[in-house]
Amino acid sequence: MGVLPLSPPHAPEAGRTGLRPIAGGVFAGQESRGTGLRTVRRLRLRLAGILVLRACLRFLFAWIMVWAGVVVALRAVLLVERGVLLWGLLGVAVAIVAGAFQGLRRLPSAAVLRASLDGHGALGGLLMTAGDLDIGAWSPRIERVPIPRLQWRSRRPWLLLASSVLFLGAAFLLPDRYLPVVERGLQLGSEVQKLSEQLQVLTQEQIVPPDKAEVLERDLQRASQEALARDPAKLLESIDHLEQSFGKAAAEAAEKAIQQAEFSGGAQALAEALQKAQSQMDAQQLSEAMKALGQMVDQAAAESRSLAEGLSEELLAACRQGNLSEAQLRELSEALRHCQACERGKLARLVEARLVDVAELGRCDQAGQSDQAALIDALGECKDSQQLAELLHACQGPGRGGISRGRGDAAMTWSQGVEAEDAAFKEKVLPPGAVASLKESRLAGISTADPRREQPGDGSSGGVLGTAQAGGGEARTQTILPEHGQTVRRYFERGHK
Amino acid sequence: MTTQTLQPSLLSPEELAAAGELAKRILSQLDRVLLGRSELHRMVLAGILSRGHILLEGLPGVGKTAMIKALGQILNVQFRRVQFTPDLMPSDILGTHMLRDTAGGVREMTFHHGPVFTNILLADEINRASPKTQSALLEAMQERSVTLLGHTRMLPEPFFVLASQNPIELEGTYPLPEAQLDRFLFKLNVSDVSVDVLEDIISTRRRGEPPVPDQPLSAEELSRLFGVMERMYLPRAVARYISRLVAASHPGSAEATAEVSGYVSYGASPRAAIAMAEAARAYALLAGRPSVGFEDVRAVAAAVMNHRLILNYKARLDQVNEVAIVQGLLDALDEAGLNLPADVQLARTEKENRA
Numbered sequence: 001m002g003v004l005p006l007s008p009p010h011a012p013e014a015g016r017t018g019l020r021p022i023a024g025g026v027f028a029g030q031e032s033r034g035t036g037l038r039t040v041r042r043l044r045l046r047l048a049g050i051l052v053l054r055a056c057l058r059f060l061f062a063w064i065m066v067w068a069g070v071v072v073a074l075r076a077v078l079l080v081e082r083g084v085l086l087w088g089l090l091g092v093a094v095a096i097v098a099g100a101f102q103g104l105r106r107l108p109s110a111a112v113l114r115a116s117l118d119g120h121g122a123l124g125g126l127l128m129t130a131g132d133l134d135i136g137a138w139s140p141r142i143e144r145v146p147i148p149r150l151q152w153r154s155r156r157p158w159l160l161l162a163s164s165v166l167f168l169g170a171a172f173l174l175p176d177r178y179l180p181v182v183e184r185g186l187q188l189g190s191e192v193q194k195l196s197e198q199l200q201v202l203t204q205e206q207i208v209p210p211d212k213a214e215v216l217e218r219d220l221q222r223a224s225q226e227a228l229a230r231d232p233a234k235l236l237e238s239i240d241h242l243e244q245s246f247g248k249a250a251a252e253a254a255e256k257a258i259q260q261a262e263f264s265g266g267a268q269a270l271a272e273a274l275q276k277a278q279s280q281m282d283a284q285q286l287s288e289a290m291k292a293l294g295q296m297v298d299q300a301a302a303e304s305r306s307l308a309e310g311l312s313e314e315l316l317a318a319c320r321q322g323n324l325s326e327a328q329l330r331e332l333s334e335a336l337r338h339c340q341a342c343e344r345g346k347l348a349r350l351v352e353a354r355l356v357d358v359a360e361l362g363r364c365d366q367a368g369q370s371d372q373a374a375l376i377d378a379l380g381e382c383k384d385s386q387q388l389a390e391l392l393h394a395c396q397g398p399g400r401g402g403i404s405r406g407r408g409d410a411a412m413t414w415s416q417g418v419e420a421e422d423a424a425f426k427e428k429v430l431p432p433g434a435v436a437s438l439k440e441s442r443l444a445g446i447s448t449a450d451p452r453r454e455q456p457g458d459g460s461s462g463g464v465l466g467t468a469q470a471g472g473g474e475a476r477t478q479t480i481l482p483e484h485g486q487t488v489r490r491y492f493e494r495g496h497k
Numbered sequence: 498m499t500t501q502t503l504q505p506s507l508l509s510p511e512e513l514a515a516a517g518e519l520a521k522r523i524l525s526q527l528d529r530v531l532l533g534r535s536e537l538h539r540m541v542l543a544g545i546l547s548r549g550h551i552l553l554e555g556l557p558g559v560g561k562t563a564m565i566k567a568l569g570q571i572l573n574v575q576f577r578r579v580q581f582t583p584d585l586m587p588s589d590i591l592g593t594h595m596l597r598d599t600a601g602g603v604r605e606m607t608f609h610h611g612p613v614f615t616n617i618l619l620a621d622e623i624n625r626a627s628p629k630t631q632s633a634l635l636e637a638m639q640e641r642s643v644t645l646l647g648h649t650r651m652l653p654e655p656f657f658v659l660a661s662q663n664p665i666e667l668e669g670t671y672p673l674p675e676a677q678l679d680r681f682l683f684k685l686n687v688s689d690v691s692v693d694v695l696e697d698i699i700s701t702r703r704r705g706e707p708p709v710p711d712q713p714l715s716a717e718e719l720s721r722l723f724g725v726m727e728r729m730y731l732p733r734a735v736a737r738y739i740s741r742l743v744a745a746s747h748p749g750s751a752e753a754t755a756e757v758s759g760y761v762s763y764g765a766s767p768r769a770a771i772a773m774a775e776a777a778r779a780y781a782l783l784a785g786r787p788s789v790g791f792e793d794v795r796a797v798a799a800a801v802m803n804h805r806l807i808l809n810y811k812a813r814l815d816q817v818n819e820v821a822i823v824q825g826l827l828d829a830l831d832e833a834g835l836n837l838p839a840d841v842q843l844a845r846t847e848k849e850n851r852a
Binding site for chain 2: 047050051054106108111112113114115116118119120122123124125126128129131132133134135136137138148149150151152153154156
């Protein structure tokens with residue numbers, strides 16, 4: 001047996017590559033190529049449906065959980081209305097689009113699916129080959145390709161989606177009173193700032209001592225930073241107390257400034273009148289008038305530091321001796337006018353700090369105003385010391401007496417009418433059902449829900465007030481929210497009107 | 498103007514049927530010579546059609562030599578047998594130059610062809626030869642040529658090496674180097690036969706002598722068979738499956754199984770992928786199909802890969818062999834690479850399951 005010189009297969013290149021020339025590049029047997037391929041298309045469509053649905057469920061679950069969480073958080077923290085939160089529905093559309101996109105991305109190509117079908121049907125590569133080239137007489141072998149069952153374990157994603165939808169529903173439908181409200185401090189910033197500014201003015205005007213001002217400032221800042229809504233009544237009461245104290249101190253200072261202005265004005269008018277009426281008066285009367293002026297200046301200097309600093313010792317001595325020259329009288333007049341201006345400036349700053357009413361400024365402007373010509377004439381017309389003494393007494397202003405100042409026999413001048421409201425010193429007792437319940441009540445909870453008014457006779461439902469009988473003067477459950485601060489404030493302020 | 502486009506075409510059923518008849522004739526004669534080895538014969542023929550070399554491993558007396566001899570007779574090609582021994586030299590296989598007197602009275606070096614110049618070379622007990630002699634076959638197996646003294650001589654076409662080795666009595670043997678192992682298309686295990694087969698052998702054959710094949714193939718028939726083999730279509734998806742299988746045999750690859758990562762030191766080479774594709778083509782031909790399917794790849798995967806995987810000591814300790822690892826790979830890898838989510842899968846219909 002010799003060695004066989006076996007030749008390579010016929011038409012080597014064509015045989016090796018399995019290629020066959022076709023004229024015009026037309027597919028031969030196009031019809032046969034479509035047989036099993038329809039099955040592949042059908043399967044691919046079903047698989048696409050499942051993959052898209054699966055991805056949509058996952059995205060929807062994720063979005064709805066996030067949405068529900070955001071709904072709860074926004075309702076509890078920022079008190080956002082439910083209607084606004086419905087904008088989250090847009091996210092559902094986005095989730096569906098994203099799910100469809102991801103599902104289609106995972107969809108196997110037709111070639112891969114064809115290969116899988118080929119493997120499942122044990123078609124020996126014929127279906128795969130049909131996708132690449134004409135299989136001609138082999139096409140009956142793939143006429144009826146069985147479609148394998150598509151199995152998807154869908155129970156879990158459906159359950160997850162259902163649970164997320166329930167969560168979302170609960171997040172939307174949960175009544176406000178059951179939402180956990182994040183505790184926030186009372187919005188006391190503006191009040192504290194206002195009080196702080198007022199305190200600064202009071203300190204600058206030496207109405208409040210610096211050490212006390214420092215303590216008050218510290219208390220104010222602490223109240224601002226640590227103010228929780230757990231006991232708003234007490235907190236607002238303390239703020240109001242401070243405000244009233246400041247107002248009272250300012251009012252007293254304003255009153256004092258007006259008096260000082262009035263006193264200084266009177267003295268200044270007398271000084272100017274003496275300056276002009278010197279020639280008409282005899283020496284004794286002049287000396288007595290100057291002594292009376294000296295007493296007035298002494299008293300004014302004792303009350304006003306600016307005046308005391310503006311008068312020289314020589315001038316003061318001349319005042320006391322009743323021996324003032326014309327130049328000294330002019331100098332004294334200027335010092336008293338300056339004193340008046342200082343008092344007015346002080347009052348203007350208090351008004352600017354809203355510590356006193358602007359009407360007080362008008363009172364200050366009118367204080368010490370007098371008819372200069374009439375006073376000069378009166379001084380010239382004085383015949384004896386008695387007339388001069390009465391005139392000088394009149395120059396010292398209206399009665400100095402009062403409830404809290406002056407001697408008991410001091411003359412009182414009733415120049416303006418007194419309104420009944422200003423004189424209402426009688427303490428007004430608030431209705432016990434309101435203040436008592438507010439002060440003695442305990443915090444049962446904080447909620448964004450509207451305050452509920454319990455009808456008399458309604459028993460408390462539970463908690464520490466479970467046995468309390470409402471409507472009988474006992475403690476009630478009343479929830480005070482930060483936004484009710486103004487209401488509480490108005491409630492406490494009604495007594496001052 | 499008419500343009501010419503090269504369009505692939507499948508074998509027609511008639512062409513394939515004719516080739517199938519030839520293959521069936523070879524197989525039936527092999528089955529008649531060696532009883533109870535149908536699957537082995539099928540694999541050997543697949544290896545021959547793939548033009549690959551085959552390493553047969555089995556105990557003495559199981560019929561390795563008889564089968565190869567019968568194959569040579571059936572294919573009607575030249576067959577030579579070399580008994581490999583430790584003192585066998587390369588020149589004993591390849592041939593050597595000898596000084597001879599010519600007719601003109603001139604002395605010249607003439608080449609004396611060795612037994613490798615044949616169509617089927619039976620390298621009996623190949624692992625008993627020294628590495629030097631084993632290596633002499635490297636060029637012959639890969640390039641199908643022999644180079645001596647700078648002169649290259651082509652081997653006859655077709656050329657196959659069918660080697661055998663004994664898994665026992667390993668003293669004095671030289672395990673085949675990896676480079677040589679990789680050149681074998683298949684490593685087939687020739688196992689014992691069943692009692693019934695043994696009974697048939699004893700009952701029907703005097704002194705166990707097998708019948709002589711009576712229907713050898715002509716050169717034209719063999720050539721036609723190889724021609725059909727060239728036109729077997731390998732779909733792209735199957736080629737990808739083969740590539741993924743081979744890639745997954747490397748520890749650390751993306752699709753490597755736990756067994757591969759734990760027991761394999763080195764995976765199969767690209768030559769394994771080429772061999773698997775060729776073997777799958779041949780297997781599809783024997784199955785009477787014009788194209789290669791996943792089942793053909795699965796059928797030949799173990800034979801192609803088992804001698805190409807280098808296992809570590811842990812595998813030896815855990816008594817894990819290469820075949821088990823390849824089987825694990827076949828089970829783990831999705832053929833088409835659908836890459837569907839874990840909760841979505843394509844399942845066979847009840848009708849398919851019944852079938």
